[in-house]
Each structure stands twice: as structure tokens, then as C-alpha cells.
Amino acid sequence: xxxxxxxxxxxxxxxxxxxxxxxxxxxxxxxxxxxxxxxxxxxxxxxxxxxxxxxxxxxxxxxxxxxxxxxxxxxxxxxxxxxxxxxxxxxxxxxxxxxxxxxxxxxxxxxxxxxxxxxxxxxxxxxxxxxxxxxxxxxxxxxxxxxxxxxxxxxxxxxxxxxxxxxxxxxxxxxxxxxxxxxxxxxxxxxxxxxxxxxxxxxxxxxxxxxxxxxxxxxxxxxxxxxxxxxxxxxxxxxxxxxxxxxxxxxxxxxxxxxxxxxxxxxxxxxxxxxxxxxxxxxxxxxxxxxxxxxxxxxxxxxxxxxxxxxxxxxxxxxxxxxxxxxxxxxxxxx
Amino acid sequence: xxxxxxxxxxxxxxxxxxxxxxxxxxxxxxxxxxxxxxxxxxxxxxxxxxxxxxxxxxxxxxxxxxxxxxxxxxxxxxxxxxxxxxxxxxxxxxxxxxxxxxxxxxxxxxxxxxxxxxxxxxxxxxxxxxxxxxxxxxxxxxxxxxxxxxxxxxxxxxxxxxxxxxxxxxxxxxxxxxxxxxxxxxxxxxxxxxxxxxxxxxxxxxxxxxxxxxxxxxxxxxxxxxxxxxxxxxxxxxxxxxxxxxxxxxxxxxxxxxxxxxxxxxxxxxxxxxxxxxxxxxxxxxxxxxxxxxxxxxxxxxxxxxxxxxxxxxxxxxxxxxxxxxxxxxxxxxx
Numbered sequence: 001x002x003x004x005x006x007x008x009x010x011x012x013x014x015x016x017x018x019x020x021x022x023x024x025x026x027x028x029x030x031x032x033x034x035x036x037x038x039x040x041x042x043x044x045x046x047x048x049x050x051x052x053x054x055x056x057x058x059x060x061x062x063x064x065x066x067x068x069x070x071x072x073x074x075x076x077x078x079x080x081x082x083x084x085x086x087x088x089x090x091x092x093x094x095x096x097x098x099x100x101x102x103x104x105x106x107x108x109x110x111x112x113x114x115x116x117x118x119x120x121x122x123x124x125x126x127x128x129x130x131x132x133x134x135x136x137x138x139x140x141x142x143x144x145x146x147x148x149x150x151x152x153x154x155x156x157x158x159x160x161x162x163x164x165x166x167x168x169x170x171x172x173x174x175x176x177x178x179x180x181x182x183x184x185x186x187x188x189x190x191x192x193x194x195x196x197x198x199x200x201x202x203x204x205x206x207x208x209x210x211x212x213x214x215x216x217x218x219x220x221x222x223x224x225x226x227x228x229x230x231x232x233x234x235x236x237x238x239x240x241x242x243x244x245x246x247x248x249x250x251x252x253x254x255x256x257x258x259x260x261x262x263x264x265x266x267x268x269x270x271x272x273x274x275x276x277x278x279x280x281x282x283x284x285x286x287x288x289x290x291x292x293x294x295x296x297x298x299x300x301x302x303x304x305x306x307x308x309x310x311x312x313x314x315x316x317x318x319x320x321x322x323x324x325x326x327x328x329x330x331x332x333x334x335x
Numbered sequence: 336x337x338x339x340x341x342x343x344x345x346x347x348x349x350x351x352x353x354x355x356x357x358x359x360x361x362x363x364x365x366x367x368x369x370x371x372x373x374x375x376x377x378x379x380x381x382x383x384x385x386x387x388x389x390x391x392x393x394x395x396x397x398x399x400x401x402x403x404x405x406x407x408x409x410x411x412x413x414x415x416x417x418x419x420x421x422x423x424x425x426x427x428x429x430x431x432x433x434x435x436x437x438x439x440x441x442x443x444x445x446x447x448x449x450x451x452x453x454x455x456x457x458x459x460x461x462x463x464x465x466x467x468x469x470x471x472x473x474x475x476x477x478x479x480x481x482x483x484x485x486x487x488x489x490x491x492x493x494x495x496x497x498x499x500x501x502x503x504x505x506x507x508x509x510x511x512x513x514x515x516x517x518x519x520x521x522x523x524x525x526x527x528x529x530x531x532x533x534x535x536x537x538x539x540x541x542x543x544x545x546x547x548x549x550x551x552x553x554x555x556x557x558x559x560x561x562x563x564x565x566x567x568x569x570x571x572x573x574x575x576x577x578x579x580x581x582x583x584x585x586x587x588x589x590x591x592x593x594x595x596x597x598x599x600x601x602x603x604x605x606x607x608x609x610x611x612x613x614x615x616x617x618x619x620x621x622x623x624x625x626x627x628x629x630x631x632x633x634x635x636x637x638x639x640x641x642x643x644x645x646x647x648x649x650x651x652x653x654x655x656x657x658x659x660x661x662x663x664x665x666x667x668x669x670x
Contacts, residue, residue, distance in 0.1 A: 001449075020394040031392045033401075034369055047641035055550045056582040057366045058619035059355040059405055060626055060637055061664055062646045066368075066401035070394055087451035114336075116422035116488075118453075153451075154499075157492050164489075215390045247391040284393035291395055302395055306382035310653065311397045317652035318645065329396055 001085040004029035007288070008194040017081050019290035020070030024193070027113070027246030028120045028152070029086060031288065032069055039068050040080035044319045054082035067314070072290050073325035075318045089120075089152035093162060094186040095179040097169055098144040102126055102229075102241075105145045106222035108169040109245045113218070117164050121150035122246040123193055126225065129200075129240035129253075136199030137192035142176065147245070148193055150186075193242075200240050200253050207238070207255040212271055214278040215249040215287030224281070228252055228274050235266045249287035250278075276301065291329045299331055336420040339364035342623070343529040352416050354625035355405030359528070362448070362581030363455045363487070364421060366623065367404055374403050375415035379654045389417035402649070407625050408660035410653045424455070424487035428497060429521040430514040432504055433479040437461055437564075437576075440480045441557035443504040444580045448553070452499050456485035457581040458528055461560065464535075464575035464588075471534030472527035477511065482580070483528055485521075528577075535575050535588050542573070542590035547606055549613040550584040550622030559616070563587055563609050570601045584622035585613075611636065626664045634666055 007016060007023040015021070017039065022031035029035070038052035052058065052065030068078055099105040102124065109122045125133065125146045134141055147169070151161045166177050180186050192199075201209050216224050225241055228250070232239045243250040252274065256267045275285050275298055285291075285298040299308055312330065315322070342351060342358040350356070352374065357366035364370070373387035387393065387400030403413055434440040437459065444457045460468065460481045469476055482504070486496045501512050515521050527534075536544050551559050560576055563585070567574045578585040587609065591602045610620050610633055620626075620633040634643055647665065650657070 020392075020398070022392055026392060030369070033392070033398065034365070043641070043645065047644070049641045049645050050639050051642060051645075053617055053619050053637070055552055055617065055619050055622070057355075057357055057361060057368070057550060057584065057622050059548075059621045059623050060619045060630070061405075061634060061643070062410075062649055063355070063368065063398075063401045063405055064638075064642060064645060066398045067649075070396075070398055075397075087449055089451060114422055116424060153492075154495060156495055157488075160489060160491055213394075215392060217390055249392065282388055282390065284388050284390050284395045286394045287390070287392050288394050295395070299396060302388070303399075304385050306378070306384045307386060307399060308396070309382070310378065310384050310386075310399060313652045314397055314402075314649065317648040 002088045003035075003083055003085050005032060005035060013081055013083070014078060017069055017078055018072050019288070022244070022247070022288045024121045024123055024244060026244060026249075027122055028118055033066065035084045036065060036069050036081060037084055038082040039065050039078050041068050041076040041078045043076040044321065044323060048079070049076065070290070072292065072328050074315060074328055075324060077324070091153060091155045091158045091181070092186060093151045093158045093179055093181050094149070094189050095162070095177060096141070096146050096148045096189065097174040097177045098142050098146045100144065100173045102145045102225045103222040104173040105147050106225070106245055107172045108147060108174050110218055111168040111172065112165055113246060115164065115168060117161050117168075118153070119149055119165075119246060120152040121148070123148040124225075124241070124243040124245040125193070125196070126229070126241040129196060129242055132199045132203040132240055133192050133196060136202050137195055139192055147174070148189060196240065196242055196253065200255055204238055204255040206257065208258050210254045210256055210267060210271065212252045212274060213249070213286045213289040214275060214283055215247065216278050216281050216283030218246070218248040220281045220283065221245055221248050221250060224250055224278060224283070227277055231270045231273055235270045237263070237267055237270060244287070247287065248283070293327060296329065296331045299329070337423045338418055338420050340367060340370060348416055348418070349413060352404055352413055353407050354623070357579075357582070357623045359456045359458055359579060361579060362457055363453055368401065370419045371400060371404050371416055372419055373417040374400050374413050376403050376411040376413045378411040379656065379658060383414070384411065405625070407627065407663050409650060409663055410659060412659070426488060426490045426493045426516070427521060428486045428493045428514055428516050429484070429524050430497070430512060431476070431481050431483045431524065432509040432512045433477050433481045435479065435508045437480045437560045438557040439508040440482050441560070441580055443482060443507045443509050445553055446503040446507065447500055448581060450499065450503060452496050452503075453488070454484055454500070454581060455487040456483070458483040459576070459578040459580040460528070460531070461564070461576040464531060464577050467534045467538040467575055468527050468531060471537050472530055474527055482509070483524060531575065531577055531588065535590055539573055539590040541592065543593050545589045545591055545602060545606065547587045547609060548584070548621045548624040549610060549618055550582065551613050551616050551618035553581070553583040555616045555618065556580055556583050556585060559585060559613060559618070562612055566605045566608055570605050572598070572602055572605060579622070582622065583618070628662060631664065631666045634664070
């Protein structure tokens with residue numbers, strides 16, 4: 001068996017539960033939301049709450065475990081977490097291919113999912129990210145948008161998935177399909193994907209990386225990526241784009257010279273504009289990183305006054321003295 | 336595309352959302368919990384709350400949509416529901432086989448899931464249920480515990496799943512594998528499964544059917560079913576057992592002569608004892624039907640005082656005047 005959630009960083013189970021984390025395997029296995037069965041938490045009056053039971057499903061009372069998952073430590077201290085695990089796949093095949101543009105890559109992913117190909121991972125890296133990753137991870141990929149994918153199943157099923165994926169991806173312009181079944185080859189591929197942060201900070205020495213975490217309906221991903229790239233170019237900024245494209249989750253990584261006040265301001269302006277682009281098409285300001293302090297300013301625009309007021313009343317009902325992780329999630333005015 | 340949740344009754348989307356419903360396909364596709372992306376709800380102060388957005392994932396603020404899913408109308412009036420849908424499978428194959436005893440049938444299901452066979456349905460019918468269904472649905476199945484299963488995928492994948500399932504089920508004593516790929520044959524099989532309520536009420540005319548809805552960790556299912564059958568026999572009652580065995584969800588359907596006060600009392604005593612059997616092994620008193628009024632008496636035993644107190648404070652925070660569906664979910668003393 002294995003626990004599938006792969007945020008691609010040194011995340012702890014507690015931290016992943018607090019932020020409702022996910023990562024590259026969500027497209028097949030879900031997020032912490034789907035894979036935390038139950039939690040225990042100490043709440044403000046000192047009592048230990050059993051939130052949920054470790055069964056596959058329950059219709060018994062309010063869904064307390066989901067209230068704690070993603071609450072960022074603001075409702076209590078989680079002390080125990082029961083997780084769902086999955087059978088380790090018999091065969092794993094990883095691969096990549098490139099496309100003439102981001103839209104073609106997104107359409108390939110959409111087609112594959114609509115056909116029911118059970119992709120375990122499907123990651124978009126735009127051409128700027130490929131340039132950066134080639135340099136840092138010593139790859140020699142063509143400088144074009146890529147999909148990195150992974151297939152899980154029996155040997156025969158994985159082979160069939162591979163054929164089906166190549167077929168649909170070819171239709172939207174995918175080419176140079178390259179596959180790795182050996183563990184070392186696969187690990188090298190995913191290490192390059194997980195190392196994009198280091199690749200990008202090495203790409204522009206001295207710059208600081210700021211990463212966005214937009215998530216939109218999958219049909220909107222390519223438009224969001226295109227508009228984001230336009231905004232980046234217009235503002236004269238350096239940024240790479242990667243995405244958990246099967247989930248609609250796009251990370252734009254800006255490399256900003258913080259000593260340059262004007263550049264810093266332009267970067268934050270673009271990030272704000274991109275976030276509102278995502279909210280305007282029904283998306284969320286954070287797919288997996290959480291609100292923390294940095295995204296509190298988007299809470300009202302994303303959820304509306306009534307929903308934020310409801311969240312406030314939940315917070316005050318559970319933590320009337322606001323002792324748990326103050327200043328997080330809620331806009332400062334009501335925090 | 337299709338919406339997979341199959342409660343097997345004339346359920347509405349609103350009702351299914353309110354009770355966190357599921358059914359025969361949970362083993363592969365999840366419950367309403369996993370498949371409701373967002374809801375809109377009118378809350379006690381008359382405002383319209385947007386709870387969640389229709390994206391695959393989000394880490395933005397508290398998980399309000401999951402607070403409404405399963406709240407049985409006690410927190411507000413849900414007015415809009417966004418659902419996740421899935422690609423319709425290219426090939427569907429349904430089948431059944433029988434086992435020397437319930438434990439062998441449960442072990443076959445467990446082995447199949449541990450091997451990663453992506454069963455779309457795996458339903459247990461005990462020998463008493465088969466007798467009843469044979470009579471009502473004009474089947475001629477051997478009077479032994481059966482698994483009814485369904486496989487979804489490409490033609491080649493379904494054929495491989497069938498071979499794998501026969502192999503693991505044979506190892507635990509499964510025999511007489513029978514498969515139906517034609518729509519009419521498949522529908523006949525699932526109609527028989529969905530008609531168990533009617534089969535059982537016809538089996539004992541004049542009796543009223545009372546159905547339990549226990550859910551336990553899958554490793555505990557066979558022990559729970561065996562102990563339940565012992566309790567039924569000891570109390571001299573008539574009952575059939577079916578289960579969504581892949582999820583650990585067991586329905587015992589009692590056929591009770593309500594005119595007979597002694598029999599009625601014995602039935603309710605056995606139901607109570609069985610429920611505590613399930614709670615004692617980490618289970619829940621309701622996998623998919625909800626608490627309503629009938630199961631409020633199990634809330635404290637299942638969740639503990641601290642969790643029920645927390646649910647109460649959520650209820651009062653959202654509905655201080657208790658105008659929404661009073662008397663449901665909470666034990667009378669605190670309702």
C-alpha cells in the first residue's frame with residue numbers, strides 16, 4: 001500500500017492536513033480533503049474532539065474532520081490523523097512529450113481525462129520552465145511546453161494507457177514521446193519537476209521566488225496561462241509556469257529582484273491581476289498552499305461577504321478568545 | 336460523462352446532498368462528500384452563502400461546502416449544488432458468483448481491492464437475501480452468499496479485471512462466475528439488487544421493513560455480518576443482509592410484525608446491539624442514510640461528548656433560533 005499525496009516538498013502530514021494540501025497525484029488520488037478519514041483535535045476549552053471515524057464513509061452528524069482539514073490551525077490543535085491508503089501500483093510508467101503551445105498541451109490533458117485514461121500525474125511545464133529546468137537538472141528537452149505524465153496499473157493496462165495517451169496527445173500536436181519505466185529514470189524525471197523552485201532561483205541568482213497557486217476549472221487553464229504570460233511580458237518580469245493541469249492548478253513562479261522597488265511592485269500588481277483573472281472564471285486564489293497571511297486580501301472577493309461572515313462565526317464559536325493561530329485566513333479588518 | 340452516485344432509490348440531488356448519500360458505486364467513485372464541489376445555501380439571517388467553488392480543489396478558507404453536505408437541512412437551505420462528473424466507461428461488465436460463507440465473500444472483496452482491481456461495484460447479498468431475491472426477481476441463484484460486481488474501463492482493461500477478480504475470488508472459494516455485458520442483462524442484475532426492499536417486504540407479507548446502515552472498517556465486515564446473523568437467529572427474527580462490502584457498509588433488513596409488541600421490541604434490541612457492535616470496532620451508526628430522528632440516540636456513543644458539543648456550537652452559531660429542521664441529528668436533550 002502507499003499514501004499517494006505528493007506535495008513535492010518536505011511537507012509533514014500535520015502541515016498537509018492544516019493546509020488541505022495536494023500535489024502532482026491529485027488528478028487520480030485526490031487531495032488531503034479526500035484522504036483524511038478522521039482527525040483528533042484539542043479545541044479551545046481544552047477538550048479532545050474526535051472528528052470523524054476511520055471508515056470509508058459516514059452520514060453521521062456534521063463533517064467535523066473536513067472542518068479541521070484546511071483550517072490552518074485556527075480552530076484547534078490537530079493531534080491525530082487517520083489517512084486513507086491505496087494499493088501500490090503493479091506497474092508505473094512515467095513519460096513526457098512536448099507541444100507547439102500551452103493550449104495544445106492543456107487540450108491533450110483534457111481529452112485524456114474525458115476519455116477516462118486514469119492518469120496518475122499530468123504536469124504542465126511551459127517553455128520558460130523547460131529552459132530553466134534544462135539548465136539546472138541537466139536535461140536537454142526541446143524548449144517548448146511539455147506534459148510530464150505518470151501511469152499506474154497492471155502492465156497491460158499501463159501499456160494500453162500509454163497507447164491511448166499518445167493517440168490523443170498526438171491529435172493536439174504532442175510529439176517526441178519519451179517513456180521511463182525504470183525507477184531511476186522515473187525518479188530523475190520527477191526530481192526535475194520537483195526541483196523547479198531550485199532551478200528557477202538558480203536561473204536568476206539573487207532574485208527571490210514568489211509562487212502563485214491559482215486553481216480554475218480545467219477548461220479555463222489554457223486561457224489563464226496565456227493571459228498570465230501576456231501579463232508577465234507586458235510588465236517586463238521573469239516568471240516560469242508549471243501546473244497540475246489535470247486539476248486546473250497553476251503555479252506561476254516569479255523571480256523578483258527585491259532590491260528593485262519598481263520591479264517588486266510590478267510583480268505584486270501582476271500577481272493580484274492574475275488572481276482576479278482566476279476568480280473571475282470561477283477559480284480559487286489557492287489550490288493547495290492555503291491562505292496564510294498573504295492571501296487574506298482575496299478572501300472577500302473569492303467567497304463573498306456572507307461566506308466569510310459564516311467562516312468568522314465558526315471561528316468565534318470554536319475559539320471565542322481567538323487563541324489559535326491569530327492573523328491567518330481572515331482579512332485583517334475582521335481577524 | 337455521467338454522475339456516478341447510485342443510492343438505488345428515487346433520491347433527489349438535494350436529498351442526497353443533505354444526507355451525504357452514496358450507494359453501490361462508492362467503492363470506485365466516492366460518496367456525495369467527494370462529489371459535491373460547491374453549494375449555495377440560504378442561512379438563518381437570510382443571506383445567500385457561496386460555499387466553495389466548482390473547482391477540483393481549493394485550500395481557501397474553511398470547507399463550507401462539506402459543512403452543508405450531510406447537515407440534513409439543519410444549517411440552512413441548500414439552493415444550488417455543483418457536482419463532479421466522470422467519463423462514461425467505454426465498457427461495463429456486471430457479474431456475480433457465490434461463496435461457501437460470508438467471510439469468504441468479504442475476503443474476496445478485500446483481496447480484489449488490495450490488488451488494486453478498480454471494482455466499480457461490489458455488493459454482498461447473504462443467503463437469506465438470495466432466497467428472497469430469487470423469489471421476487473425470478474432468479475435461480477444458488478442459496479449461498481453472493482457478490483454482485485461491476486467492472487468499468489476499456490474493453491481490454493475490463494477483460495483483465497474480470498480475469499483478476501475470478502482468480503482472487505476463486506482462492507477464497509468463489510464459484511459459478513456469471514457475467515453480463517449486454518445492457519439488459521446488466522440492468523436485470525442491478526434491478527434485482529435494487530429491489531431487495533420490495534423482495535423482502537413481499538417475502539413476509541404484512542411485515543414492516545426496518546433497515547440498518549452500519550459502516551465499519553472493511554476488515555471488520557465479515558465479523559459484523561456473522562455476529563449480526565447470530566443475534567438475528569438468537570432473537571428469532573427474520574432479516575436479510577446486503578452490504579456495499581467494498582466500503583464496509585452493511586444493511587440488515589428486518590421484517591417485523593409490528594402488531595406483535597414482543598417481536599418489535601426484540602428487533603429494536605437487536606438493532607441497538609448491532610449498532611454498538613459496529614461502534615465498538617470503530618464504525619459508524621450510519622454509512623449513508625443519515626441520523627434523522629431514529630439514530631440521534633447513537634450520537635454521543637459514536638462521537639463523544641466533545642464532538643457533539645462542537646456540532647451543537649456550530650448549529651447555534653449558524654442557526655441561533657433553531658429554525659432549520661428542528662429535532663434532527665441532535666439527541667433530544669440538547670436539540
